[in-house]
Amino acid sequence: MNIGIDKIGFSAPNYVLDLADLAQARNIDPNKFKLGLLQSQMAVSPVTQDIVTLGAQAAQAILSEEDKAEIDMVIVGTESSIDQSKAASVFIHGLLDLNPFARSIEIKEACYGATAGLVLAMSHIAQHPNSKVLVIASDIAKYGIASAGEPTQGAGAIAMLVTADPAIMILQDDNVCQTRDIMDFWRPNDDKYPRVDGKFSTEQYTDCLTTTFDQYKKRTGKELADFAAVCLHIPFSKQGLKGIQALTTEDEETLNRLSERFQEAIVYNKLVGNIYTGSIFLSLLSLLENSQTIEAGDDILFYSYGSGAVCEIFSGRLVPGYKEHLQTDRLEKLKQRTPLSVQDYEKIFFEEIQTDEKGNAIDLPKDDAAFALIDIQDFKRIYRKN
Known part of the structure; x- marks a missing residue:
């Protein structure tokens, strides 16, 4: 049975900050962001938008009424959870009015969570071929004003419908994982922002990639030259490029070819920023919608990395007719x-919801987006679907 991605959608907040403006405000050479990070813009999320609203919007864009009736599992991968107990997928399930007899869960392991969700979805479909699983990667990357990670911030969500006989990509059964108990990026419960050992984290990203790929080659017999493109976790675009370079130290022809595809695979990432669990799948979407070279039957290699650390390498094969299920105007929509000034960005992105002693929101801003957080009453988050 062929199982994989039948539909894929994306949503981002309606606000954006140009990193050239941020560089000027921080007295930094703009090329440090544009060339050093390969990042151009940052999606900025208001306080009324979170992983629930972004995830619901990404899913709503791709689901038919038939899909909603047949989905029997909803999985959200995130590291921006809005509740320590209730899964974001339960909120999204309600907003989308999905089949009530469905399982809804949330998975956490830094930026790797949605990949774990994808694997779980495949296992479910293998046992229940007529089922459909909605996998959502939704995150808001926030590091603080003038922090080292500030230019890599972002916000957005990817939604994928996983089915048998998919219309976009068949996922191969060749996954290889690795786990390391390290502290390269972590977020204590009582901290507003994550803590990052930047140099150590980038080193671990690369070492996990190369050692896991060595194991992948041993188990599968596949080589890098067998793949038309590589999609990697993109904390910032330059990190992904360094990853490809680390894999192709001796094969210049393969390096040049994969580097060209990589530039097509980061078109959206450069304009959105880091969306944690969704960044690897945003890269896939960018590749599919911007490359004029890849075609049906091509194999694509994936490297998912979540600090802490868990990583996974796997592959997928493009299905004939996959282009018919993609958007052609996404760049125009972005x-x-x-656009925001730096001053407005600081006000919107870092605004915090104020509540009274009874847990009721005070002066929550209005938001006319498709899905929005409209109130908090007695510590309960209340969402609206327009």
Whole structure:
């Protein structure tokens, strides 16, 4: 049985910050962001948008009424959870009015969580071929004003419908994982922002990639030259490029070819920033919608990495007719976002919801987005679907 991605959608907040403006405000050479990180813009999420609203919007864009009736599992991968107990997928399930007899869960392991969700979805479909599973990667990357990670921030969500006989990509059964108990990136419960050992984390990203790929080659017999493209976790675009370079130290022809595809695979990432669990799948979407070279039958290699650390390498094969299930105007839509000054960005992105002693929101801003957080009453988050 062939199992994989039948539909894929994306959502981002309607606000954007140009990193050249941020560089000027921080007295930094703009090329440090544009060339050093390969990042150009950052999606900025208001306080009324979170992983629930972004995830619901990404899913709503791709689901038919038939899909909603047949989905019997909803999985959200995130590291931006809005509740220590209730899964974001339960909120999303309600907002989308999905089949009530469904399982809804949330998975956490830094930026790797949605990949784990994808694997779980495949196992479920293998046992229940007529089922459909909605896998959502939704995150808001936030590090603080003038922090080292500030230019890599971002916000957004990817939604994938996983089915038998998929219309976009068949996922191969060749997954290889690795776990390391390290502290390269972590977020204590009582901290507002994550803590990062930046140099150590980038070193671990690369070492996990190369050692896991060595094991992948041993188990599968596949080589890098067998793949039309590589999609990697993109904390910032330059890190992904360094990853490809680390894999192709001796094969210059393969390096050049995969580097060209990589540039197509980061078109959206450069304009959105880091969306944690979704960044690898945003890269896939960018590749599919911007490459004029890849075609049906091509194999694509994936490297998912979540600090702490868990990583996984796997592959997928493009299905004939996959291009018919993609958007052709996504870049134009990204250009229509509302640009922010640095001052407005600092106000919107870092605003915090104020509540009274009874847990009721005070002066929560209005939001006319498709899905929005409209209130908090007695510590309960209340969402609206327009």
